[in-house]
Amino acid sequence: MIMGIRDFWLGITRRAPAATRASLAPMEPTVARSTSTSALLDVDLAPDDPLVAHFQGAPGAVEVGKLHLESPALEQLRAKGVHLVVPLVAQGELVGLLNLGPRRSEQEFSADDRALLSNLASQAGPALRVAQLVRQQQAEASERERMAQELRVARIIQQTLLPKSVPALPGWQVAVHWQPARAVGGDFYDFLTLSDQRVGFFVGDVTDKGVPAAMVMATTRSILRAAAERELSPGKVLERANELLCPDIPQNMFVTCLYVILDPSTGGLEFANAGHNLPYRRGSDGLHELRATGMPLGLMPGMNYEQKEGFLERGETLLLYSDGLVEAHSPQREMFGVPRLEALMVDHTGGPGLIEHLLAELAGFTGQGWEQEDDVTLVALEREAAPSARSSPGGQPATGKPRAAGVELSQQGSTANPMATGAAAGGDSGGHSSSSAGSEKDEPRRLLGKFSLSSQTGNERQAMERVAELVQELGLPDDRFNRLKTAVAEATMNAIEHGNQNRPELLVEIEVLVSDRELAVRITDHGGGPVPSARAQPDLDAKLAGEQPPRGWGLFLIEKMVDEMRLAGDATHHTMELVLHR
C-alpha cells in the first residue's frame, strides 16, 4: 500500500491535521493555487508555466526528479519534497495535481503503484472538475442573489425619492403612474407646493434605464427641488438646474424634464420644457400640445429655456408623460406612437381614469408577456367640471398638502429583463415632429414645405438647395439668404454626423415655417444621441498653435449666421431651429 495515497485520502476526507507527504493541489481554472490546509500543498502554477503544458500532455504519473524544465512551479515542487506528480486532467484541462512524497519504505514507486495512481487520476480528475463547477455555480448564484437584494433595496430607496402622495387640491384631480422597466429607472416625477401656494409638477426622464439612470435621477431630483424652491419661474428653474447638472452628469447622459406650475385657484399654468415630451391639454376645443423649447438638462451649459403660459378651464385635463408609453412596441414591432395617444385622449370622455384608460390600451397593445422596454410615467391633472361636483377624495381642506392616496406605484417590472431594443425604427414620427397643434398662444406659422434626407455626407448640399427654393418666395436679401443657406448646410451636417452618426438609414427631417415675425427652419435628427456638448468657442490662435483641433466651426458658424438658434429634443430626437427675424 502506498502510504502517500492513504494520507491523501485522509487529507481529502477528514482534513487530517497530521503531516502528510501526499497532497492534492486543486487548481481554479485560471489561478493554480491551492487553498491552504494541512493536506494541500501550496503550489503557484501560472497558466504559462511550461509545466502546465507538460502535465496536460503527459498521461500518468510524472517523476519530478526526471523533469528538466525552466519552471518556477517545478522548483516549488522539488523544494517541498514532492517526488511524483499525477496530473488530474478533465476534458483536456489540468484541474489539479496529485503530489506524492517519497515512499515511507524508501523504495521507488513500482509500476503497479503508477498504474494505480493513473487509474485513480483518470477518475479523480473529472470528479474534481465537477466539484469545481458546482462550487463556481454556487458562488455565482450567491452573487446573483446579492445583486438582486441590492436592487430590491435600490428600488425601495428610489421609491422614497418619489412623492408618497399626490397633492390634494380642491376642484382638481391628480393621478400618477410610475413604472420602471427594470427594478429601478430613470423616470421621475415630483410635486412641490410653492411659497405662493401654487403647485409645481415635474416629470423627467434620464437617458438610459436601470441603475445608472436611477443614480442620475436621484441627483437631478434634488437639484430640481432646490432650484424650484429658490426660483418661481419655470424657465429659470430649468436654467439653474442645467447649470448645476452640467459639470456632474456623466458624458452621454442627459435628462429631459418638463416643469409646470399650476395656480389651482385660477387654472393658470406656467411651464418650461427641457426637451421632454410635450404635454397635452384636452379641452372642449380639442387636443393641444403645450409647446416650449429648450435643450435637455446636462447637455451643455448656458442654455435658456423658453417659458410659456397656458390655462386649464373647468373640465379640462393636462397629461404629462414620458416616452416609455409612446415608444412601447407590440409583438409585431409596431410602435404605440403619438397619434395613438392623441386618439385615445380624444376618445376618453373625461372624468377620472384617463391613466387607467391609457394603461389598459397599452396592455392590450403590447400583449401578454411584454418585456417593458422603457420606464413609463404618466401624470394627469384634471380640473373638475364644477367645483362642488366631486369632493376632493379624502375630503381634505385646501391646504395644498399632499394626501396619502392616489399614487399608483406599480410593482410590475421589478424582475423584467427587457430585451435589447434592437435597431430603432428609422422613420417614426416622434413626439416632436410638427403637427398643426401648438399652444394657442403661439403665433400661427405657415408650413412652406418639409422634406427628409438620408444621412450621407454631402446631402447637406441638397438640404441647402431645397430650403433655398422653398424660401425664394419670401424675397430675402442676398446676404440673409446666403447666411441661411450656410446655417442650413451646417445644421444638416451636424444632424447627419452627430445626431444620426452617419447611418444612411436614419433620416434628417427638415421643415420650413414662416410667420409674420420670423422664418424658421427646423432640422430634426433621429439618432437619439446627444448633440455635441463641447461648445468651446473656436479660437483661431489656439488652432494655429495646435492647442485646438482645426475642426469645430459648425455650431459657431450657425450661431453667427442666423438671428436665433433654438435647440430642443427628447431621448430620441434633436431639433435645431434656425430663425431669421423678418
Added chain:
Amino acid sequence: MSSRPFEAHNRIESGAAVIDLHGDIDAASDLGLNAAFEEASQTRLPVILLNFADVDYINSTGIALIVSLLAKARKAGQKLLTCSLNDHYTQIFQITRLADFMGVYPDEASALQGASARA
C-alpha cells in the same frame, strides 16, 4: 447650383505659387487641397495664393482644412493669401478671423500686388 467635385491647379505667377481652386471645399476636397498645397509649398516661394474665383461652396470642414493649411504655411515661413472669395465667404473669413491671419484680396491682381508690397 449642385455639388461640384473639387479640383486644384497650381501655377507660378509674379513670384507667388498660385493654387486655382475649383468646386466645393468640403471633406471631399481634403486630399486634393493638401496635395496642391504641398506642391505649392515645395516651390519655397514666399507667397502661396489660394484663388477662390471658381468656388461656390465652403463648409465648416473646408474652413478647418484652410486653418490647417494656414498653420502649415506659417510653420514653413510662407505667407498664405486668398483672392476672389465672394461676399458671403469673405464675411465668413472675417467672422472666423481667418482674414486676420491671411490676406483676403478681391482679385488675383490685387493679391499679387499686395504680396509684393508685403515682401
